[in-house]
Amino acid sequence: MKIVDYPAIIKQALAGFDDTKVIAKVEDISARVSTNHVFRVTFDDDDIIIAKLSYFGSYEQFKEDHKIIHTLSNNLLYPFENVLARSLVKDNEVYTYRYSDGFIDAWVVFYNPIRAMQKMPRRLDEEHIRKLGREIARFHKACAKVSPVLPKSSKTLRSDVNDLLRILETETGKFEHRMHINDLRKQCEIFLENRQQLVEQSVETMPVFVDWNIGNFSVNDNLELFSRWDYDWFRISYRVMDFYFFSRVVSDIGDRTVFSYVIGPLMEDRFILFLQEYHKVYPLTEPEVRFMKEAYRFFILTYVIKYGRYFFHRTYATKLQKEAYETYFPSIDKQFDADKILRALNL
Numbered sequence: 001m002k003i004v005d006y007p008a009i010i011k012q013a014l015a016g017f018d019d020t021k022v023i024a025k026v027e028d029i030s031a032r033v034s035t036n037h038v039f040r041v042t043f044d045d046d047d048i049i050i051a052k053l054s055y056f057g058s059y060e061q062f063k064e065d066h067k068i069i070h071t072l073s074n075n076l077l078y079p080f081e082n083v084l085a086r087s088l089v090k091d092n093e094v095y096t097y098r099y100s101d102g103f104i105d106a107w108v109v110f111y112n113p114i115r116a117m118q119k120m121p122r123r124l125d126e127e128h129i130r131k132l133g134r135e136i137a138r139f140h141k142a143c144a145k146v147s148p149v150l151p152k153s154s155k156t157l158r159s160d161v162n163d164l165l166r167i168l169e170t171e172t173g174k175f176e177h178r179m180h181i182n183d184l185r186k187q188c189e190i191f192l193e194n195r196q197q198l199v200e201q202s203v204e205t206m207p208v209f210v211d212w213n214i215g216n217f218s219v220n221d222n223l224e225l226f227s228r229w230d231y232d233w234f235r236i237s238y239r240v241m242d243f244y245f246f247s248r249v250v251s252d253i254g255d256r257t258v259f260s261y262v263i264g265p266l267m268e269d270r271f272i273l274f275l276q277e278y279h280k281v282y283p284l285t286e287p288e289v290r291f292m293k294e295a296y297r298f299f300i301l302t303y304v305i306k307y308g309r310y311f312f313h314r315t316y317a318t319k320l321q322k323e324a325y326e327t328y329f330p331s332i333d334k335q336f337d338a339d340k341i342l343r344a345l346n347l
Contacts, residue, residue: 013097056310123254133277
């Protein structure tokens with residue numbers, strides 16, 4: 001197996017950005033449960049930047065996403081104007097670098113370091129949940145206001161699911177998912193049908209980050225959102241795409257080091273409390289509430305099944321995909337009760 005020299009790729013990318021800078025060291029600060037690579041680059045003058053290296057999806061979508069994120073970060077207004085990291089720009093464009101040697105096709109983007117304050121507790125109390133619900137509603141509202149000025153995105157929920165269906169027709173897809181092809185096709189078809197019925201004509205799209213685990217954002221002393229990093233799952237989509245991870249943040253179990261993606265947190269009273277506070281600031285609609293089930297289904301289909309081997313190390317990917325077939329998919333219709341949430345929100 002060929003060993004990839006990621007720091008060497010980062011150095012090549014930096015040479016293309018500014019060949020006058022002298023690198024003192026490149027440190028890997030990646031999260032160890034993921035296959036993504038993040039580096040802290042320190043120069044001889046003690047300046048620091050952050051480098052992100054990725055090799056899943058496509059380079060074109062990577063560039064597109066970071067162009068949108070950069071525009072979003074520059075247009076968010078107070079109090080969220082400094083929440084997102086800003087990419088480094090060259091010739092009036094977000095600088096990205098593509099490395100390809102026949103063995104690996106990888107792309108790099110650079111960020112200014114983003115400050116962090118405090119992380120929320122591993123298990124939130126009721127007041128934490130109430131404040132978080134209101135704060136995320138305000139953040140979503142700010143992102144929605146910026147949406148009209150953002151560059152267009154070519155990536156949609158429908159295109160991602162159709163892409164998975166195409167993969168299932170390939171030799172690689174048939175081999176990787178050989179025991180579950182029919183089940184996956186069925187789940188994709190259910191999602192596409194329900195998406196069209198529930199939200200296609202009635203729900204606006206906006207920037208969403210999807211992966212809101214407790215290690216991806218920080219808050220200030222008043223529990224207001226201070227900073228947000230890790231943009232691997234960013235997309236322009238429906239705001240309820242963010243809700244499954246918030247249900248995990250506020251779950252009674254709290255933050256976990258060994259994790260699964262069961263649907264249960266969406267039905268906890270603690271998450272309904274979060275939604276009640278969110279709803280006071282940025283009211284939800286009945287189609288959005290009913291679509292939460294499909295947002296969860298999409299998450300499992302896309303981030304666990306389709307991209308699992310890219311987002312997680314092999315042992316995690318195998319574990320999560322096994323649980324998807326045995327637990328996650330069968331639980332969707334059995335456990336999710338939209339009417340319970342609608343009653344709680346008086347919708």
